[in-house]
Amino acid sequence: GEEAQNCLKAPAIIFNTFESFEHEVLEAIAFKFHRSIYTAGPFSLLARHVTDDDSQLNPSLWKEDSTCLDWLDQREPNSVVYVNYGSVTVMTDQHLIEFAWGLANCNHPFLWIVRNDVVIGDSVVLPQEFLEETKDRGLIVSWCPQEQVLSHPSVGAFLTHCGWNSMLESVCGGVP
Numbered sequence: 288g289e290e291a292q293n294c295l296k297a298p299a300i301i302f303n304t305f306e307s308f309e310h311e312v313l314e315a316i317a318f319k320f321h322r323s324i325y326t327a328g329p330f331s332l333l334a335r336h337v338t339d340d341d342s343q344l345n346p347s348l349w350k351e352d353s354t355c356l357d358w359l360d361q362r363e364p365n366s367v368v369y370v371n372y373g374s375v376t377v378m379t380d381q382h383l384i385e386f387a388w389g390l391a392n393c394n395h396p397f398l399w400i401v402r403n404d405v406v407i408g409d410s411v412v413l414p415q416e417f418l419e420e421t422k423d424r425g426l427i428v429s430w431c432p433q434e435q436v437l438s439h440p441s442v443g444a445f446l447t448h449c450g451w452n453s454m455l456e457s458v459c460g461g462v463p
Contacts, residue, residue: 365443
């Protein structure tokens with residue numbers, strides 16, 4: 288888009304990535320567009336180096352519910368499917384219900400992030416049957432500290448919208 292074209296007016300471009308992760312791609316961009324390329328990421332790792340006095344630097348767009356970490360502590364290693372569609376993805380109520388039954392039918396413990404505004408033009412209503420069927424192996428919260436979740440030993444899989452920050456956090460957390 289227009290923003291990408293504006294980058295070509297600059298003498299250098301900074302990317303939220305790291306050299307050892309995307310060396311060939313960064314090299315190709317520098318060659319093709321004749322620009323200096325700098326990496327400054329992943330930005331998500333910055334939080335690990337911030338002191339408690341600087342806690343207001345939380346980059347999350349939503350209030351995090353960290354009680355899910357206690358729930359994860361009670362699960363077997365690599366057993367939980369973590370599901371998060373990101374901070375801006377929306378869907379129809381029918382899609383949400385289909386995802387719900389997919390999680391129910393997979394028979395794995397899951398941590399599912401369901402924002403209050405995820406359903407287009409409506410509030411979130413999950414079927415009572417789904418909630419009953421999954422109450423002992425599923426936890427649904429509106430937002431969570433994603434980096435801590437992804438680095439938790441009980442998380443074995445990540446179902447994501449594949450946004451760039453989520454992908455980098457997943458790689459850094461070692462979760463497929």
